Amino acid sequence: MxxxxxxxxxxxxxxxxxxxxxxxxxxxxxxxxxxxxxxxxxxxxxCPKPFKGRKCQKGPKYCRKGLCGRGECVRIPTAPFYECKCKMPFQPPDCRTLCQPNPCWNGGQCVKDGNNFDCQCPLGFRGRFCHVGPNDCYVDDGESYHGNVSETDDGYECLHWNSHFILENGADPFKTFQDTEGLGPHNFCRNPDEDKMPWCFYRRGSRLLWDYCNVTKCLEPTGVTPTKIVPTDASPTASKAPPPTLKPTASTTVPTKTEKPSQAPQPSTTPVVPLIPTGTAPPQQFATCGKPVPKRPITRIFGGLKVAPGALPWQVSLQVRPKNSNLPFKHICGGVLIKSCWVLTAGHCIEQNKDMQVVMGGLSLNTEEPTEQTIKVAEAIVHENYRETTAAVYNDIALLRLSGTDGVCANETQFVKTACLPDAQLPDGMECKIAGWGVTEDAQYGSNHLLDANVLLINQEKCTEPRVYGRVLDNTMFCAGYLQGGADSCQGDSGGPLTCQANSTNVIYGLVSWGDQCGQKNKPGVYTRVTRFLNWIKTKTQAAAP
Structure with missing residues (x-):
């Protein structure tokens, strides 16, 4: 230290x-x-020179646009502090050559296709460059995976772990993750943070995203980790020549150290009965609020990137479908669990002529996860004074009463917990967190994975200045974000939570409501001020029996 x-x-x-x-x-x-x-x-x-900014996040842009042509610019620790990694088969220095030399590994044949190419792979090999062999698979959660898959499930090419684009977006995998074994100046998929399988960062336009990889799980435990093919550019200073054509022989594979046993210990056949002292009742559900228990310490959150399992256990996905239909439910808004049978969301999210359900405890919208709980909405209560105008949305708050039995709807787990309601106004400039799946009116597409970002609470007088939002703001709203532009609720979700830490407890201080475009200068996100509706929430939740 x-x-x-x-x-x-x-x-x-x-x-x-x-x-x-x-x-x-x-x-x-x-x-x-x-x-x-x-x-x-x-x-x-x-900040040490040449860095500057509130968090020393600004520095020289060694990787200026066009520097590496059709390649990826990566950071290296010595002058000139960058290196061009051409995207095969484009070769240094101009990253333009096709099929000469052959970019296809393991005897694959390169076939030109206009300005692009295809690799025709021999039997047993796959991947854009035939670089994924028949034994390339992962064991357990893939923490020990050192294989060669470098594409996401949806076919996006992974970024190098030392890509300038990752670093300039505030992330440094080599410093952030607790276990960096397997990371390096390459773009192979890895699992350094005990996620459920190998993953990687990728770029879509100006957004830094992540996804799980198109990598196969081993069918049977083998006692060793997947085989590993070492490319010729495995270090920042190595030659940038294309990898040699490799044949699938024993000499091309190197068994790597097994970090964890591939065969899990067999469970005992004797049932385990929880020991509860005589006369002691089981722990009460949702006895505390605002206390997450993430699966791993929250060390991989970079503003709009991955959320650790259990880190935001109150986050809810509100989903709808046409009334009394058999069509699949679709995510429309976020929400926050405040009691076993109550979810808080934005008023403008409610569509009374639709079937509604909430899903909590999961991180991905397109994957059914074992930690998820799906519960039908019995009733939606929109604030009586809710109204929309062309300039703003007023009293933008609603309660969802969930279906349940004897006052129990959601069950408390490590991945499903409640956030606390606030009891006081918080100071301007405080850093809080927004979260959601990125689906807003201003976003062309959202994320299938839960994202979050940090924003600052902005002074109300500053936010009501004519150059910001003027008089359309009232005291039931507040602004959060950055007046100079940047992260705002475009990275969140309508109805989703803005949570702040007060006395080491997470309180739901705001709900994503509206804003002028996304991340624009002097146009931060606008949030429903939950402290103004505490009596309303108390009255409605006590009057309506679950």
């Missing part, structure tokens, strides 16, 4: 400053910036 940072934290302890206001732990400053506490709730980053 940086000695100055350690000294500062000791100084915090001496002054009896509560742990939650020590904003420098963990260090929010990027690129080795030094964090300094400012007051009780602020911080300042002292």
């Amino acid at each position: 940086n000695l100055k940072l350690l000294f500062f934290c000791l100084f915090c302890a001496v002054l009896l400053i509560p742990a939650e206001v020590c904003k420098c732990v963990p260090n929010p400053c990027l690129n080795n910036g030094v964090c300094e506490q400012k007051g009780k709730k602020g911080f300042k980053c002292r």
Whole structure:
């Protein structure tokens, strides 16, 4: 740990400053910036040259547009601090050559197709370059996978783990993940954070996204990890020549160390009975709120990227279909679980002539996950004074009463928990979190995976200035984001939660409501101010018996 940072934290302890206001732990400053506490709730980053910005996130753009032609620019630690990785079969220095030399591995034949090419692979090999062999598969969750798949499920090419595009979006896989074994200056799929299978980052336009990979699970435990083919450009300073044509022989494979046994211990046939002391009742469901228990520490959240399982257990997907039909339900909005039988969402999300259900406990919309709970909506209650105008949406709040028995609807698990309601106004400038699947009126497409981003609470007077939103804002709304533009509720979801940490507890402070476009200067996201509706929420939830 940086000695100055350690000294500062000791100084915090001496002054009896509560742990939650020590904003420098963990260090929010990027690129080795030094964090300094400012007051009780602020911080300042002292940035090493040539970096600057609030979190030292801005630096020289070595990878300027067009520098690498049809290739990917990646960062290296020594001058000139970048290297061009041509996308095969385009070759250095101009990344334009096709089929010469042959880009296809393992005896594959390169066939020109206009300005592109196809590889005709020999039996047993697959992938764009025939680089995925017959033994290329993953064991268990793929944490030990060191194979050669480099495409997502949907066919997107993975970015190199040291891609400038990943780094410039605030992520550094080599510093962020707890287990970086297997990561390197390559674009092969890996699972460094104990997700359910190997994955990678990819780029779609100006958005940095991630997805699971098109990699096969091993049919039977073999006792060793999948075989590994080492390309010639396995280090930042290695030659950028194309990989040699490899034949599927024993000399081309290298067994790698097994990090975990491929055969799980067999469970005992004796049933395990939970031990509850005599006279002690089972733990009460949802006895506490706002306390996530993520599967792993939340170390991979970069503003709009992956969310760890269990990190946002109150997040809900609101889904609809035509009334009394057998059509599949479709996601339309987000929501937040506040009680076993109650979900809070935005008023403009409610369509009274539709069947509604909520799905909670999962991260992916296109994959049925074992942690999910799907519950029908028994009743939707929109605020009596809800109204829309051409300029704004007022009293944009609704409650969903879920179907259940004896007051139990959702069951509390590690992946399904409630968020707390706030009891006071929070200070301007506080950093809070928005989350959702990215489906808003301004987004052409959403994400199938749950994303989140950090935003700042903006002063109400500043937000009602004529150049921002003017007088259309009332005291039932507030702004959050960045006036200079950037992350806002376009990365969230209508009706989804804006949560803030108050006394180490997550409170639902706002609901994604509306905004002028997405991420524009002086046009931050507008949120329903939940503190103005606490009595309304209490009255409705107590009056309507589940």
